[in-house]
Amino acid sequence: MSGALAAAASTTSTGEAVQFWVLGTVAVIGALCTILMRKAVHSALSLAGTMIVLAVFYLANGAYFLGVVQIVVYTGAIMMLFLFVVMLVGVTAADSLKETLKGQRWLAALCGLGFGILLCAGIGNASLKTFDGLGQANSGGNVEGLAALVFTKYVFAFEITGALLITAAVGAMVLTHRERTERARSQREQSEERVRTGKHVPPLPAPGVYARHNAVDIPGLLPDGTTSELSVNATLRGRGQVRDVSGEALAELAALEQRSERWLGRRKPEGTEAEGAEGAAGASEDAEHRKGAAK
Amino acid sequence: MSFPLLTATAAVPALGAVATAAVPAARRAAAKWVALAFSLVTLALAAVILVRFDPDGGRFQLTESHAWIKDFGVRYELGVDGIAVALIALTAVLIPFIILAGWHDADPLEGARPNRRWRPTQGFFALILLVEAMVVISFEATDVFVFYIFFEAMLIPMYFLIGGFGDRAGERSEEETATQRSYAAVKFLLYNLAGGLIMLAAVVGLYAVTADDLGTGTFSLQQIVDARASGQLDMAASTERLLFLGFFFAFAVKAPLWPLHTWLPNAMGESTSPVAVLITAVVDKVGTFAMLRFCLQLFPEASKWATPVILVLALISIIYGALLAIGQRDIKRLIAYASISHFGFIILGIFAMTTQGQGGATLYMVNHGISTAALMLVAGFLITRRGSRLIADYGGVQKVAPVLAGTFLIGGLATLSLPGLAPFISEFLVLVGAFARYPVAGVIATLGIVLAALYVLILYQRTMTGPVKEEVRSMPDLRPRELLVVAPLIALLLFLGVYPKPLTAIVNPAVDHTLSVVDEKDPKPDHPVTDAGWFHYSPKPEGASHDGASGGAK
């Protein structure tokens, strides 16, 4: 190192120290949240937080340009991208943190611990007692300095990254774009086809509609009160955003029956409802359709 | 520079392989002739080598040396000493006979598949020539690295020869035969690969050692030997021993030494007899040859250190192989175990570290090649006639096919090294050589000759003599082609048995040099007779009779 200018310092200002300890804690918490939150949205947000903290650290380390870029590009663009996708996949989708792979947690913990310790040990070994700040390097301005490097020393890398970005953009488009190869089938054709195959001769059952709820995410109920899978959008099901009200429906049904009994004032032999339930359970699809049609 | 004779000798069969493989599927007869022609050209070149080689000349002759991989000091170095010349000659002589003997071996495969690119015949002969090329060049290579490459590359064509072409199924179902064959091929490959890889490590180690001591690493045998002689290169005993073991292991697998032998019976049993001959008479010789050329000369000290163990293993091989041969029910496996016993003799001779032992071992390589070829090929003719390898399926052949039986007997007698046939000389030299230094070993090895008589004669008795079996009653005698194969081999056996001098003259100087490198002297006789010439002996009256009775010779 050239100790001529900007004599190597060994410590930084107290202010920075304070800032480090405070924000550092925040960053770590953010990171932990990122990996521990059940919902992807929360993870994304906490990650964004961490990133902002990092941006601050960049600034503190004299990387002004990067600090800004960090906020603009990362926190601004990339994290938003994430959020988009999260929305796409289902904002409320929460994956259970229950581990399916045997011993995965333990292994992860073990590796993580060892890894971290070793890393720290490595840093500890490195002789970094003193450092010479960026005073001299940033003398011509940080952005200019970077620009000088980017357009001289790293020009090829720079160009290549350009190419990379283009490719990435195109690739993303290609991946997400779905070409419609065949003509969309008209309603007529669909119905004809249904008749031909004899499945779903009438249209699919509609989602459940009640006085209280009227939404696409509520499956319709079958006579026995169980939900009909066919009545809700597959995507919603995939996101796990189907709201099942069959439980209360059944309860109500039971109450209704009792009341009617009391009203009629005569006992029925045991297990009728069970019978009915069975019958309904065993009910074939068209029975279901009748119900849906009746709605 | 002069005409690269050695390269040519290796290149011609390689070209032959290409040419043979290139013959279109329709003309497989042509392929056979092409292969034969190329093998004959190789034979001619070998003859030229034999002529150009001067027994009393330099250590390595007809040398060629070109830089190959400069960074690793690998040089394309060829050169032959007497031992190599003898073995090259053996190879060149045997291959045409092998090709002739295998004239129809690939025919059953023809039409196995409808497609018109299916050319088993071409493949068979091309592979044989390929093996010849590699064997020849590994006999010639004086650069360890070059040697190693071809030593290993040999496995590829051999693998296909063993796995691809086999006997008629006989009483076994086609599938069983096929599985057996592929098992044998894989076993062969795995054993030899294992050996080869260990050797590779040793080769690298050798390079490292030379690089340490000489500054620039080298694989050149000559250079290393000289460096050792001049004391420039002195390996630590432990290093040398490790390297030696690495090399020796590979060679011990190749020249099957007990207990690394089990691949041989399978390989020889399942492959067609010409291929079996190729294995035992040609390819395996590379192993024993390499022991002489590389193990002993690169690591003399370690060789001496390892000698006791190796001798014991060799003795075990001799006795064990013979006993197992006696126990076999399958003609080819019997011959295979006999070969194991013989390789035991060869290794015994090499590590007896005496002129007789090593000279004998070298002769043994040649003679065993010829005699096994004779025996195995005749056995092959026999087997193709009957379509079975079981001894029990034969009997009384001598009556219906006397010539076949006769040649078979001669081959057998050569195998039990009957005096007057070539193998006797080599075997006796090995015994004497071993006995001179390790009497016990010599005596134990001598047991081998009795056992040899047992297995050969039992084989002959059960197959050839006795009442004629129904299945063999209509067996034709040797056809002209087959006679053309066997007769010269037998003639060779007789000639070398009566007048081995041409061979010994070539081999002796090389052996002496090897011993000088190892720095071993023949043990001196206790009461050397000054005048070994013939003079008249007349009994002395004194002490002529122990009871002191006065005798009258006057």
Place this chain on the structure above:
Amino acid sequence: MENLIGLLVAAPLLGAAVLLCGGRRLDRTGHYLGTVLAGASFVIGAVLFADMLGRGEHDRALHSQVFSWIPVGGFRADVAFQLDQLSMTFVLLISGVGTLIHIYSIGYMEHDERRRRFFGYLNLFLAAMLLLVLADNYLLLYVGWEGVGLASYLLIGFWQHKPSAATAAKKAFIVNRVGDMGLSIAIMLMFTTFGTFAFAPVLANAEDASEGKLTAIGLMLLLAACGKSAQVPLQSWLGDAMEGPTPVSALIHAATMVTAGVYLITRSGAIFNAAPDAQAAVVAVGAVTLLFGAIVGCAKDDIKKALAGSTMSQIGYMILAAGLGPVGYVFAIMHLVTHGFFKAGLFLGAGSVMHGMNDEVDMRKYGGLRKYMPVTFVTFGLGYLAIIGFPGLSGFWSKDKIIEAAFAKGGTEGWILGGAALLGAAITAYYMTRVMLMTFFGEKRWEPAPDPDKAPSVEPGIEVRPGEMPHPHESPKSMTIPMVVLAFGSVFAGGLFSLNDAFLKWLEPVTGHSHGHSPLSAATVTAGTMVVLAIGVALAWAQYGRKPVPRTAPRGSLLTRAARRDLLQDDFNHVALVQPGRYLTRGLVYVDHKLVDGVVNGTAAGVGGLSGRLRKLQNGYARTYAVSMFGGTAVLIAATLLMRAV
């Protein structure tokens, strides 16, 4: 002259080559060629003999160096011949008897379609045998030694369609191989001791070597001799060897090959002289065998086997004599020669009898043949008288001297040996008389020819209709003439040799000789011999002459039964060697398959199993891989840190 020596061997060798490679076109003339060539070598031998007589007794030996055979370092083996009196004796015996037997075979093998090959083998044998006795070094002798072994193998097994013949041949060769092992070890010992194994230098310097070494060499040579000369304990093959055609038994297993052992010991006299222990062993072997063979000879009903037993015992005499050292060498050889005559004669006679009796070999089915085959009877009779040592005939001269020499050994040893020899003479007289009586005297006990399928011993070509009574007839001239000649030999040879010790003087320069001082005078010994001889004959007469011979062998005493089984030697070998060997090989085959191979296959299986387990780690869950990567990185860092630390 020297060059002629090579011809001695070359002539029959050429014959063998031509006859064996010649192919069918020689079938008609082949046997004449073979006979002529055998005769040729006899003529050459005679010429050389005449020439040799022409020279002084000490420069009689000839030597011819043909070419250097195996030159490797200090190891020098030459193809070189040495013809001294000893070799000459053998040359004449071999080529002479050989020629006669060739002639005999012309008639005997007349009906055999493979006669050409038979003569080829005979010539091969002559060549090898001559090489054996002419070699000037032990290695070349070894070549001849194994050569005769091969020839005898081929000839014993000549009728290969008979399993018994094939087995007998194999047995002979292998037992001989054991002997050969001894010879080769002996040669190695010589090489390590003297640096050479040519006769002259080795024998001339024998005394210099340590006695231990010499004893070892001597014992090894003895082992070789035992193998070739069918001495205890390697005698078992000779009896079975009678499976071969009778001329073979006559030539190889009576007259010449089996005596090679005697030649070897006599030739190596110097070594044995310097190694008393070895000599003692030789003597012991000789004495045991001469009794052994004689006893076996008494019990056999198969005429050839009986003669084989007698051969064994006669060779026992020779070995005994050779073992006695310079006292006995000459007489060993002398007995060898006379024995060559009368035993060959006897065998040829036996062959002639079989020829007339539809190849019946069982003497109990003979009887009263003397008027049907007079010539055979007379010649056989003379041979008989010779072998029992009837005064004046060959056997008398040679055997008597041996007995004398045995006594001359001195001390109890001498008494034992002499006693054994005398006893042997008595038994010889007994069993030979037995053979004589059962074959030519008494009433006819002939039986119809057996069904060839049931008795495969019928020689091919001789047309025998099953159930046909034999019609004994005298054999053709080609067979009788040799018998007559041999008869002459067996009558007069001994006398001629002993005529003012001609034979002694002839051989002495080579073998040396010393007159042992016997405790008994020569006369006493002779008288004793006569007495035991008479006793033997009388016993035999009492048993087989006076009362008729039963057609089926009586059960007999334990000894008889044992003797019929060759004194259980085969049973012993079977139990002691064959059976264990069989188990050993079987066991080893198992071991090789299960253990040696099993280890390898086991390793393979182990690797397979292990990888099967490792496969489970490859569960396809990206995150598992991630963990492993994670861990791997950790390990890497640890490694780097360690390296830095170190």
Place this chain on the structure above:
Amino acid sequence: MNPVNYLYLAALLFTIGAAGVVIRRNAIVLFMCVELMLNACNLAFVTFSRLHGNLDGQIIAFFTMVVAAAEVVVGLAIIVTVFRSRHSASVDDASLMKL
């Protein structure tokens, strides 16, 4: 305080990120963890550039960001596609890496 602490922080974050990659099943969160790791690296780079007093570190960090951006774009695209076809963003559904 010595800037080395930044490095420790970076190490810590990196480890957390890595652990996250290992633990979480949701592909998107997985990606976030990757981003976290990248950021940690960036921090380290920046710190180093400060320690050594030249801007190369920052340049590298800059490139890292660019690459990260590209990676995220493509990666998310992939996630979307996968989700479309399998209605799930979990990396465990059907262990596809097994033959």
